[in-house]
Amino acid sequence: MSPAPLPAKRRGLLLATLATALLCAAGAPSQAQEPLKIGFIGTLSGPAGALGQDEYDAFMLAIQQKGGKLGGVPVTVIREDDQLKPDLGVQAATKLIKSDHVPIITGVTFSNVMMAIHKPITDAKVFLIGSNAGPAPIAGKSCSPFFFSTSWDNDQLHEAGGQLTSDLGYKNVYVMAANYQAGRDAVSGFKRDFTGKIVNEVYTQVNQPDYSAEIAQLQASKPDAVYVFYPGGMGVNFVKQYRQAGLLGKLPLVSVSTIDGSTLPALKSLAVGAITSAPYAPNLDNPQNKQFVEAFVKAYKRQPSMYAAQSYDAASLLDSAIAKVKGDVSNASAFRSALKSADFKSVRGAFKFASNQIADGPFYRVDVVEGKNGAELKAVSPIHIQKRANFAASCPLK
Structure with missing residues (x-):
């Protein structure tokens, strides 16, 4: 038995509905939003590869979340x-x-690389969102409206280190750093806030594996303490050899970017007793950091470093700015304004940009202690920097 035919009016309504549905389906692919391309440049291999990997992993974690x-x-x-x-x-x-x-590049681990790529990128009017390297020149006269940093300038990082060393009461300090842009900035920043006497300042080759001669030399100088800047594998080698020489725990070691979340897994208890100055530690007590640490450990089975924290902040910054311009980053003026507002919650705590568009954030005394699950980094107290280079004063940005 054949079904009764539909009334003409109802049949027309169904045909119109079907036509509309087919038209919408045909138009769907053209309406799908094209993915926004973001470039990531970092040091991902060699002795310093852990630093760039932490930056990349944290950035991708934010996107995944x-x-x-x-x-x-x-x-x-x-x-x-x-x-x-x-x-x-x-x-x-x-x-x-x-x-x-x-239209956007982020990352950049080391200052010598940043010095080489900063101008080509910003001259091309591509936004560069740095999450670690902070060479002094681009914080001052060579600043660019297309460059933002969620980290610091190199001098600022070590001004905190110099202030901490003074606060600890050390009067005669032996200073060592790798011989490249960040190493020279490190010593410059340290000198600004250290109020005692520098016994000697020594620059060693980048990625130098053996420091036995330098360690013997510093022992002979009999300083009150030693201050070093050796990121990545350089830091692992130096601290191991410093411990093997019987100095760690005997001759105070203060460092920046030497013993951190990227190197502690290799050093473990060998680093216990060292004191560091840092912009970040996993135990910082704020909601954003607590969820970040939990998610990072779950995803990567390790504690996040300051490199990871700064890169996670870079992703959070971009998230807020892209939302403000409704995904249209082609309007450089509007997108820059959105970035400058820094409308996001940082894992480091209070966050704002200085006029040169580099983060003006807090620093902490971070000790290497023996925890329940082995050596860990523990923020002890804020560092109050007394003297600043204030590169922003010579940056022409408005």
């Missing part, structure tokens, strides 16, 4: 390894700009 989006927009991250070589950094930046056509 937001469902593959930033500011409500799907994003695609194109990763490049500069291998701590400025020329490779320039090649990576050129590829990202000219071949991949990214």
Whole structure:
């Protein structure tokens, strides 16, 4: 038995509904939002590779937590390894700009690479959101409206270290650093706030594996304490050899970016007793940091370092700014204004940009202590820096 035919009026209504549905379905692919491309440049291999990997992992964690989006927009991250070589950094930046056509680049682990790529990127009017390297020149006269940093300038990082060393009461200090832009900035910043006498300042080769001669030399100088800046594998080697010489626990060691979340897994209890100055520690007591540490440990089975924290902040900054411009980053003026507002919750605590668009955040005394699960970093107290280079004063940005 055949079904009764539909009335003409109802049949017409169904056909119209079907046509509308087909039209919407046909138009759906063209309405889908194209992913926003973001370039990531970092040192991801070699003795310092752990630093860049922490930056990258934290950045990707933030995106994962937001469902593959930033500011409500799907994003695609194109990763490049500069291998701590400025020329490779320039090649990576050129590829990202000219071949991949990214409007935003983030990351950048070491200052010698940042010095090489900062101008090519910002001259191309591509936004560069740094999450670690902070060479002094780009914080001052060479600043750019297209550059923002969620970390610090190098001098500021070590002004905190110099202030901490003075606060600890050390009068005669032996200073050592790697011989590159950040190392020279480190000593400059340390001198500004250290009120005692510098017994000697020694610069060693980048990625130097053996410090036995330098350690013997510093022992002979009989300082009150030793202050060092050796990021990545350099820090692992130096601290191990300092411990083997019987000095750690006997001759106070104060450091910046030497014993941190990226190197402590390799050092473990060998680093216990050292004192560090840092912009971050996993035990900072704020809601954003607590959820970040829990998520990072769950995802990567290790504690986050300051490099991870600063990169997570970079992703949070971009999330807030992209949302403000509704995903349209082509309007450089509007997007810059959105970035400057820094409308996000930092894992470091209070966060704001100075006029040169570099973070003006807190610093802490962070001790290496024996915890329930082995050696850990514990923020003890804030550091109140007395003297600042104030590079922002010579930056022409408004």
